């Protein structure tokens with residue numbers, strides 16, 4: 302499973318310049334994804350997950366968004382410094398993205414077939430119209446939709462079916478990396494597992510690496526090789542799935558684990574994290590989690606802690622040395 | 630779909646009745662005796678009284694209205710008070726002239742309005758966008774006849790490039806005579822189309838499916854054309870349809886400024902001479918034209934947006950747009 306490094310993000314900083322001030326959405330994120338593996342990216346709403354995923358593909362709208370700093374190496378080439386032409390070759394072909402809301406992510410005036418065919422056509426100039434259509438039909442079948450629905454429009458599909466179509470579009474060109482931004486959050490609980498299983502099955506078959514974004518550590522637990530926890534635009538903890546679950550080192554991770562019913566070691570003591578994430582237009586100078594943290598001391602508010610290595614690629618951004626067990 | 634069209638055609642009947650009713654009563658309430666106007670200054674009171682009797686002007690208003698409607702249902706729109714020629718014949722005679730001008734005007738509006746609106750939206754707040762917004766505000770608020778007079782002064786009277794009056798016969802003279810009135814009519818509509826295109830495009834630009842399109846690796850030209858413009862089209866078609874419907878009814882001021890022999894001028898002349906059957910007939914015709922354009926616009930919707938199409942074909946579908954007459 303652990304192939305060579307496919308994606309490496311270095312120190313990515315993204316801001317939104319709005320009338321209400323500068324939103325510091327991403328403040329120096331570094332990450333890597335290996336070939337074929339799944340990285341779970343977990344954090345609360347507003348932590349910067351979507352910004353990170355869009356930033357990888359340079360999909361941040363400018364204005365108001367702005368990539369201020371950082372590098373995104375994909376197979377050794379910096380996506381952020383590519384020509385538009387090269388970027389268009391990468392998008393939808395080597396890296397594709399599934400967006401959060403299937404209801405609004407498909408073009409309402411094009412048939413689902415046209416929308417799948419479009420991405421195949423733009424990346425495969427040599428294919429004939431018939432071949433493109435055949436591939437689109439095959440892709441539709443792979444996501445569990447019957448071929449005779451290919452000429453229907455998005456409004457004729459349910460939310461779950463729409464998300465399947467979007468996944469078909471994303472995987473149509475056999476990408477090396479899939480960015481799945483909360484792919485099941487907007488769906489009915491009953492079909493979330495179905496869609497997630499399907500994504501997993503397909504990405505394994507195609508040997509596609511994936512960044513699976515979620516605000517739910519429970520979702521990530523079932524599918525990921527490694528996990529990165531993001532808080533206020535910074536990675537606060539990252540490591541192997543096992544290390545994160547069995548030996549969480551950051552108080553925020555501990556808090557997240559405690560707030561999942563199925564994973565709580567002691568279900569009677571299920572507790573949500575108190576307080577709110579700091580306002581991203583006005584971040585504190587110290588650790589942004591300190592105001593909510595049970596372990597915080599005065600040293601915590603002096604400077605943002607560095608990510609430190611606790612062994613085996615387990616990185617933690619905390620000056621304390623706590624363990625999940627103590628957190629109980 | 631056909632059921633829908635039939636329903637819309639039937640809905641035109643009350644609209645037409647309402648419009649004739651309004652115009653009929655307003656015209657009869659305004660001062661001035663048609664009989665006196667027809668006979669001129671020298672007419673004796675006896676002659677006027679006799680003519681009033683012949684025209685049925687002494688009957689109660691309601692009776693005259695019912696009589697008019699009954700004749701109308703038989704396809705008889707009466708004769709002009711002024712020259713005794715059938716109203717229908719005169720309207721149909723002038724309509725092609727107005728139609729030519731309306732088509733030319735709307736072409737000017739489309740050729741300017743759509744590209745400028747798209748570029749403005751894609752480059753929001755750029756110098757180009759700001760310029761086009763100021764110009765289009767000017768275009769919307771500037772009276773048509775005033776622009777017509779300016780154009781006529783400069784390009785017809787001073788430079789002599791185009792005729793200032795009338796409609797040329799033969800292809801090239803026709804085109805030459807069309808230029809100034811078409812630009813006069815078109816700029817006002819173009820300004821509306823620019824603003825509508827821009828705002829509709831801006832709405833679409835922020836949609837999630839545009840991000841999806843970008844994430845596919847499409848280039849911006851394709852995204853603008855295939856994904857943005859088609860989704861932005863409904864409000865644009867509505868605006869263009871309204872403009873075209875209005876132009877088809879005859880542009881009174883522009884036709885008067887350029888002495889264009891169309892419906893608009895016919896209407897102005899008839900109003901001046903209180904030629905009631907003529908005015909009624911023209912208004913009726915304009916209303917019909919406007920309703921047809923509206924219906925056409927609604928049918929075009931179905932081809933643009935599959936969601937509307939499925940709405941039309943669903944049974945029990947309720948009236949969605951009010952026909953503005």
Ligand SMILES: Nc1ncnc2c1ncn2[C@@H]1O[C@H](COP(=O)(O)OP(=O)(O)O)[C@@H](O)[C@H]1O
Pocket residue numbers: 317319324325326344345346347348349350351352353365366581
């Ligand atoms: N287009 C935008 N304009 C202004 N602020 C934005 C925009 N998109 C996101 N943000 C802000 O950036 C921060 C991160 O947002 P996002 O990346 O969407 O978080 P997540 O996906 O983790 O919920 C939030 O505070 C959000 O309000």
Ligand SMILES: [Mg+2]
Pocket residue numbers: 350351352401482
């Ligand atoms: Mg998000």
